Amino acid sequence: MDRYFKALSKVRDKLLQQRNVVGVGVGHKEVRSMRTKQLSMVVLVEKKLPPENLKRGHIVPRKVEGIDTDVIEVGRIKMLFGGTERKERIRPAVPGCSVGHYRVSAGTLGAVVRDRISGEKLILSNNHILANGTNGYDGRAAIGDPILQPGSYDGGNESDRIARLFRFIPINRGIASEQQVSCPIANGFSMASNALLRVIRPNYQIKVFKKLRQANSVDCALARPDRPDLIDNNILGIGEVKGIAEARPGIPVIKSGRTTGVTTGVVTTIGTSLKVEMDDNEVVLFNDQVTTDLKSRGGDSGSLVLTPDNRAVGLLFAGSDSITVFNPIQRVMEALQIEF
Secondary structure (H helix, E strand, O other): OHHHHHHHHHHHHHHHOOOOEEEEEEEEEEEOOEEEEEEEEEEEEOOOOOHHHOOHHHOOOOEEOOEEEEEEEOOOOEEOOOOOOOOOOOOOEOOOOEEEEOOOOOEEOOEEEEEOOOOOEEEEEOHHHHOOOOOOOOOOOOOOOEEEOOOHHHOOOHHHEEEEEEEEOOOOOOEEEEEEOOOHHHHHHHHHHHHHHHHHOOOOOOOOEEEEEOOEOOOOEEEEEOOHHHEOOOEOOOEOOOOEOOOOOOOEEEEEEOOOEEEEEEEEEEEEEEEEEOOOOOEEEEEEEEEEOOOOOOOOOOOEEEOOOOOEEEEEEEEOOOOEEEEEHHHHHHHHOEEO
């Protein structure tokens, strides 16, 4: 597996810049829509296009770094707001039901967890569900904000407050750094501009840089219940969490979400980098994610993803018409300093 991840790290950024590519990871190759046991570098595209409709530099090669590639059409990947099911008021609230920051439509209460330091019971879901997708300084949310059950889209109001925002990991949208480019067009522009500049300002020089977008690894947040008896840790239709596990291509998974209820599938790729649309159509980058073919829709964000024997493997936060995306649970637990 290390060989695949090493190759992925070398070509990930280049592949994500190609037209139509929305993600790239490691998974089992598909042949005639049937999943094989052969590992490959899986390139996720919004829509499969004939090679003649693509420029040469945007055609995914059959092999990358000596590893077979597989191109899979998945549509546009979005964070999953909204939905219509499991929208009733539930007391005590349980994972799998509607919940949300007072300024958010609705999502899923993912799990009841414990703070590693204090030991208190907390609600786990996504940043974009409990903290309105904040980066920490944009005014979208603040520690102590009301958390409603059900979410506001489902009729929740201040009288349905169940908790307050306690902790979140910011979602990075901005530019992390700049890198000097090797693009012939950009370098040509720089040379021509400097030739002109030398005539009027000989002590100045123009350099062209490429802006690099800062990637995210998790979309997660915690809420502190107003009272411990307002929440219960039994996931609707699944039961109690019985530990954690590592996601691997081909393993079966299950989730209980606000909109589609209990659905099952298998892990399709791991170590996946993805371009994900937020509710305002802004695209943010996530690295080291897991994709699966289990069914989800708007409002399922925040669901805990588990193995059939109830070991948590991830936190669902995004999806398309054909795939669902989740953060590896180990990253979520480490980022938020929690345990089950």
